[in-house]
Amino acid sequence: MTPTASRRNYQLPFTIRIEPRLNVPRWLAPLVSVGAIVVALLLGAVVLKLVGGDPLAAYAHIGRAAFGDIGVFSDTLVKATPLIMVGLACSVAFRMKLWNIGAEGQFYMGALGASAVILSGLVPETASRPVTIAVMLVAGMLCGAAWGLIPGWLKAQLRVNEIITTLMMNYIAVALVNFFVFAVWSEGGFQMSKTFQKAAWLPRLADYAKEFTAFRGLTTHFGLVFGVLAAVVAWYILYRSLWGYEIRLIGDNARAAEYAGINITRNTVLVMMLSGALAGLAGVSEIAGVVHRLQTSISPGYGFTGIIIAWLAKLNPLVVIPVSILFGGLILAGREIQPSGVPRLIQGIILFMLIASEVLLRYRIRIVRTAAVGTEA
């Protein structure tokens, strides 16, 4: 509060008012998002200029490096594949306001589970590719789900904050993978296991180069199909199933859900398991599609990028796909320009702008001419 006399009439000829929107037109959300990205790129250009770069050239380079030809676009899709899955993992959990920050750990557990069935010899080397892959998927997703179950159960039964538990469990998962890589499955003292048998490799486009010459050298693997399928399934669960209705109701108003007779305890555990399984799927896909062995540092922080992707996709599983491709491109192109630094910074600006632009969806800003002096006094 200001003292009585200090704030007197030095008024502008207009005032800016922020008013809540009563209804949001359908076209507004995409328009605002595109506008936010444009503004972010402009700001990024200023930064590039300040560090002595040529913004136009840099952006052109990013575009070419990520989407310039079929070869690099294929690489972009390889990066996008795990992002889709962890993006989905975060989306389903966040939809219920369960803040699963542990997709990274669940990713590692998925990779560990899938590797375990191969390296322990549970799946014989002679097993066919579909059987091998199926067992890997089940094992990896179960391990991811288990990594979601623990914080889910703690949250549901003992009200332990899931942000803390999921975050901490990331470190445990990474350490666990390191333990197996260094101690159990170490190949000749290196920090990696032996390479899996071919039956445990997800097929790549390049594998069909004989039939389709256009596919030569393309690294995009079958995990992308799993990712898209998972997105469709997650979308159906959230928007078309009874369970999804319960999840959305709990997410919007837990007390109302309780009042409607919905078991929140059970749903907390189940949704955390689903989220963990989706992140685990990403781990399986990365192991079987790209790395083909278990090693340390299999993720450059996919699980955390998933949080951003889920948020940018407004928790809509189908929107997660294009957002992941955009981010996959940025990660790839970023490496081309500079290992870290400016591309990361531009990513940050884009994210910041997109989140800040939310306010335009909820409020409208009006500039109103101030009434002539005299009527107001």
Next chain:
Amino acid sequence: MADSFLAVEMRGIVKRFPGVLANDHVDFDLRAGEIHALLGENGAGKSTLMSVLAGLYKPEAGAILVHGQPAQFNSPRDAIARGLGMIHQHFTLVPSQTVTENILLGLDEPRFLMRLPNYDKRMAELGTRFGLQITPQAKVWQLTVGEQQRVEILKMLYRGVQVLIMDEPTAVLAPQEIEELFKTLRAMAGEGKSIVFISHKLNEVMAIADRITVLRHGRVTAAGLRSADTSKAELAKLMVGRTVLFDLDKKPQAPGEAVLTLDGVCADNDKGRPALRNVSLAVRAGEIVGVAGVAGNGQSELAEVITGLRHCTAGRVLVQGEDITNRPARLAIHKGVAHVPEDRAHVGSAPNLSITDNVIMKSYRHPPLAKGGSLDRSAARRNAERLKEEYAILAPSVDTPVRLLSGGNLQRVILARELSAKPQLLIAMQPTRGLDVGAIEGVQRLLLTQREAGAAVLLVSEELEEIFALSDRIVVLYEGEIAGEITEHDPEAIGLMMTGGKRRTGG
């Protein structure tokens, strides 16, 4: 323009909110030493107009004169400096501090050393002068709501206000406390202070006000009527714009079997303190049992115990002969218990979900809405369209998020959901609170329709008039116990029971 008798003059006040013209060229004047009631339905613009006077809002147009001098307020502090103070519905007190500390908060004196005992004495003196009994050393959290209101009044008196604006001051009080408040207000008016009394309750306005100004849809429909020259019926007409039926057409009807039986029920509140003590009660098919009582005497806990939302520490809850004590909320829903909750926004609805999603909250598990594990979207939509029509829910479409609906329309959404399930037992908590007079009547008729359809209805309300108009039997809850039961129209007896003055055994 300047009139020496007028403490305050407001001319042509215009205040706009997004999508609403809250005040449309409103004139209002207040004489020195009068109690002036500002009457109107919810959303008529009463609180807005007074918030403009108290410096909380700046009007788009219009002028304020205080004792004939033009005034412009940039903050409530400016208004208080000119002798205008407002007490809001929600108090602004610091619970962990004493009465005196709360009153001194934000003032320039004392500067560094508190010297509280001196001030305690002053507060006690000020209180005595206006008939406000308080203990200056008491911490605010220890006080009842009525006592907290007294602290708010003292706060304003201590700041030397000449004009006191009170926004719905009786909403939180028991009948006896209202009487005390009125005494204080009269004492203040006797000293030449002016009081603006915002209310939508006709009885109280007739009892306390010297003059009455009525607002409707942001405009003045009657300015400065002398209360001696008017009647409740005329005021109601001015408020609503049409004649309101006060006598609901309640048909006599013999109740059937007991649908709800409570047997020695005890429960704790959220803080783990006993909230219900040994409550026994039966509600039969085709009767409305009213539960009267000042808020916070166990009403919410009673509803939650019956609907399975609160743990019962002792006793039994039977619905249609089946013991549902401490069983999941879902079982109560399955047994035909409908629940119109007190808190519409935080319990009764999911604000960001559509009308379609909100009206299926209790029926989504069963066909025709459920198809295997999937939700039949088109069936849900048809269901919502039908209810929107049947219950006259005003909204652009069934896809509209319910947070955008007005209070009355949100209540219709909740009623549509609860009543369309054809309940055996309806628990209605404050079903008309905050609604317009017109909407109130609609809701009350719906409750009577349920009674005629043979449902057992437990009606919890703080509006005694409503309880009397609708109930076949009335029980009074006081500190978690049933203080008594009443069948005749006897406000005096109820008032005593509500404040713990008199106890009768239920019968």
